[in-house]
Amino acid sequence: MGNLLYGYCSYDGILIGMNNGHSLLQWESVSIIRTRVYERRDIVIQYAVLIVDDDVKLVKLLQTYFEKEGCLVYSAANGLDALQVVREQKPDIMILDLMLPGLDGLDVCRRIRKDNDIPILMLTARDEEQDRLVGLEIGADDYVTKPFSPKEVVARAKAILRRTNKEVVRSGLIIAGKLMIDLERHQVTKAGLALELTPTEFKILELLAANAGRVYSRLQIVEQTQGHTFEGYERTIDAHIKNLRRKVEINPKEPQYIQTIYGIGYKFASETNE
Known part of the structure; x- marks a missing residue:
């Protein structure tokens, strides 16, 4: 471009x-x-x-x-x-x-x-x-x-x-703290720096961020981002979430954006401390 x-x-x-x-x-x-x-x-x-x-x-x-x-x-x-x-x-x-x-x-x-x-x-x-x-x-x-x-x-x-x-959504943009997600261009930046996400990681982040505060089970994440599922696949969501946190969070061990709801699944925080 x-x-x-x-x-x-x-x-x-x-x-x-x-x-x-x-x-x-x-x-x-x-x-x-x-x-x-x-x-x-x-x-x-x-x-x-x-x-x-x-x-x-x-x-x-x-x-x-x-x-x-x-x-x-x-x-x-x-x-x-x-x-x-x-x-x-x-x-x-x-x-x-x-x-x-x-x-x-x-x-x-x-x-x-x-x-x-x-x-x-x-x-x-x-x-x-x-x-x-x-x-x-x-x-x-x-x-x-x-x-x-x-x-x-x-x-x-x-x-x-x-x-x-806290989150500004305009013209295909989701802004939360220092994180910006451009839904139209499939781009994600943190503090103005471009992040390299896989297609699956982007789909998961888009799903959670566009519905901030809503909790999704692993199975729901698979179905809505992959369109299909098979036995055991939903557990791979944990690996994708781990990789996402490593890229988007300031401290992946204390996530501000992608939060775990134990026994259920994950959600994107409706508010952050940034």
Whole structure:
């Protein structure tokens, strides 16, 4: 497959992003600056973040830090465009500046909370205490006061996602802690590093992770991943689970993801300590 290329659309549709010195194709005219992603096997999307701020330099700075975490980044410079991105792209979290032209951050938050529970991290100035309180009251999850460290913004965003949604499932992706499972491409990564799984191991992991919290017997795992069974085969599931843990767990002897339910079978944890 080709390299992962990041590009940005300006307000008049003129390409301003480049990668490795090569221009991408010009895209359609849009009012939203957004990141386009082309597949590459060794880079994964941890989650999608929408940054809403009219300060272009600040947006690019935050975008750089989020992309280093393996995130897909969308950007909007005003409230109306932000609402459009939320509606069309369904990002996992929003970084929202309160001081926006036209529709301000508080109004954006109010509109979103009418029918959407996307986590919202507010960006505020030190003298906006009342706005911060109002923002929290109408549904924002947390705030960061300017000036701030980009690392702090990323850390707070990740903390919000841990609190609000341990496993993020979007567009064929299952994200749990540092583990990411791409169901469409049959790829698994841990902390951004690709793991080599056998077809059987992937099928077992997909079954358990897509049904987190549900307990499966060995026989059920065989039937749903192999489509057939024969006497004694279900015991080989233990060997597959052992190999899976060795690859996906930080400490296979104390598994965080694939847990044994003694006397019954296995389950994928609905919550992790990562």
